[in-house]
Amino acid sequence: MRVGVIGAGVAGLATAKVLSQAGHEVRVFDKCPDVGGVWSRTRRYPGVTTQSPKAQYSLSDFPMPKDYPEWPSGAQVQAYFAAYATEFGLDPALRLDTEVTAASPVGDGRWTLRTREAGGSVAGTESTEEFDRLVVANGVFCEPLVPAYPGVDEFTAAGGRLSAGTEFDDAEQARGRHVLIVGYGKSACDIAVAISGVAAGTDVIARQLLWKVPRRIGGFLNFKMLLLTRMGEGLFRYLRPRGFEKFLHGPGNRLRRRMINSIGSVSVRQFGLAELGLIPAGHMEDIVRGAIGLASEGFFEGVQAGSITVHRDTTITRLSAADDGPTAELADGTTLRADLVVCATGFAQGVPFLPEDTQARLFDERGNFMLYRQILPLGIPGLYFNGYNSSFFSPLNAEMAALWIAADLAGAVARPAPEAMRQAVVEQLAFMDDATDTHHCRGTKIIPFSMHNVDEVLGDLDLNISRAVRATHWLNPVNPAAYRRMTRSLLRQLAPGQSKADSADRPPALLG
Template identity: 35%
Template sequence: MSSARRVAVIGAGPAGLAAGKALRDAGVEAVLYERGDRPGGLWARGDLSPAYASLHLNTSKGRTEFADFPMPRQWPDYPSADMVAAYLADYAERFGVVPHIRFNSPVASVRRDGTGGPWTVTTESGDTERYDAVVVANGHNRDPRWPDPAPPGDFTGVQMHAHSYRDAEVFRDRRVLVVGMGNSAMDIAVDASHVARGPVLLSARRGVHIVPKYLFGRPADATGGALAALPWRARQRVAETMLRLAVGRPQDYGLPAPSGGLFQNHPTISDTILHRLTHGEVEPRPGIDRLDGDAVVFAGGTNDPVDVIVWATGYRVSIPFLPRDLVGDDPERLPLFKRVFHLDDPSLAFAGLMQSTGAALPIVEAQAKLAAAYFSGAYALPSPAQRRRAVARALRAATARWGDRRPMMRVDFDQYVADLPRETKAGRARLARGAAPPFTPTHREETPA
């Protein structure tokens, strides 16, 4: 029998690597399960990754890097996907995480053995091991979200999801329609506009704010950081004024008006889409009314011949290896204390199951450190009732700010990154007072080597 703490981490992308490092730093044994053959998750371009050739960070390196591992100073402000993948691989090597990763090991199921028993992790190949706790860090950009319901009618051309896009050659000499207003939609529309037949059409029902990568000579998100001390409504007013002065409104370029304010709906970060719009290489279109053979009919009755439709319509959150009684019917609505700990069983933690107003890496790093503090016994959670009240308060605030679009997952980047260290400190104080029991590992039989 053993009382050593042993934690399974599902995924070796940025969140999983951060969890592996934090657990090791806290003296906790971590085993990482990775579907692919290298660290980096979706940033490591290959068959399992949706990263395309032109992909770059849309948040600046200074606001994206791990606090414990700054990106090289000589790098550009917005590194390429390949540079980010190399950075993550270096991170894993530097902090000794690689030997603890089991590559080519997709997880089939994660189950708790009875009340308070160990967790059993089973891979698709049938390997099974038991752990005291689990950190789910599988990301949420793997399961493409297609339009539902699909537009009526039939289309005789090619339909693809942005998840499948790799480079612009697929669009050469073809008439292309991109549907969506997110970062991938803009990148793909710009890429296609250099090789497509005629202007690329860009269709959207709802508008978003389009933020250039630089504002007044500095990375745009550095401006957001400078305003972080202000309430978000005040930040919004200042930032929207600056954006309007710098580039105007989306409507000035023929795009739909944003459906919410800046810092509410996620903006699109692009230096190039406005240039291609103003030069006629990309043309805006309203939402799709129906498909009609080799043509697409848009709201208002206009129609255009199209060879390829790219659905840049995002992703669904999918955690197929956990039982439904733990994640519910919709993982996007899963309540978590501080977006980390499961309310019913905090030995199940999550890193990366959130939607941030900024970069992801500093957030998953902070989440990983909080989880590691708990699993090492250095941090005590509030009572179950207090945790539930905290989640309810956070949901009310998120709904007031973001409406019904993933409110449970939403976090304000600057507020959240500042809040988790405060929570860690509060949990240590609770532990010192003896107000709440720390995490205690389950007793389990040793797994044969």
């Protein structure tokens, strides 16, 4: 088939690689000038690194370079994905600097894409192409959310600037300026650390404090040993608990709670949160109800040193101007000088290129994506999603979803009846509503149930790594490399003896 893929981030690249190896003709469109999605040079904020260590953020059959640090920088991650595209022959399939402005179904599962060149000498040129199937991989972090503050015109007239975090790509923009950073997630704290050495003032406006997990708990134990294992995932109750999980959430519940909340106690002591007045409400086990955040190196040290100021439990109510320049008024009555306001306030999960009637079938009444296995929209022929399964192991989850798509294109997935699939999606969303207090990004975040999703997707394909290897992942960090033969196994099932399938598991070249 001829398959169109919207998005050249990790999900789009993994989809293109697997489908190409399965014999399909693939075209990948992205409005950025380079691959990588959120890691594109046009979207990286200062100080950005991965939230998961490099081994856990790698694709199964293409390890990150040995000389990369454990938490690679944004530039290093982008270079890694660019090398992945080259290694697996995807470069000819890429249509970068090309925005998909409309995707329309034309019957029998086929789609027409209308595109517009976004850069170069042909900027503005429009084209139309038809595809047998379409994969949406534009990412759940595609459009930054910037609050609509009252007074923004007055604020900008006085010289103030309002920016999304992904639009703030150079710390020098903050030199000598009073900067307010809205948010308390990893990106907000990363930016605060990156600019605190050059800004005249760095203030973080936190509507709600979140629990932060140290990279090294107690200064020596890597957090991946606790939270990036199957045991760590099992500490959070899943919709369908299995095996030892039933003990953890039954007779062992007290032990389970002590295990996870002890991380919070260590964090309080390690970061001096009591002295800084920054202990979040609730307990560490509540992290999944807000956001599981890795602590930014240097953030709490900056607060201690006075180079970063956190205004907790408040919001900006109005942007304004005073005699000495632009200002921001906070809900607690404080007024702050604000030459630059950077909003690290999340993203909209949007598909504006799809027709309104298609979108009406895609969402439930609350705006959640109705996706079976986070992949298949219900009742929309020829359309798939990948990357709508944000997790600690996003590359691995995207790769396994690509296998599911390849199998479904070949008619090798035994789909349940439509009503059964709908019921499964409804139950999953209801469960995530409770597990995350509705903080699941309209149904696109699967943290902390990443490996449950992997197991369910592979279960549909009658594939998985051995029970013995999965058992080692209970106490050791999940290693995506353990899944490197899954593509080869699937392709052999779909087309025995095909040369492309036999070469799919070749040893990859390392960067550097």
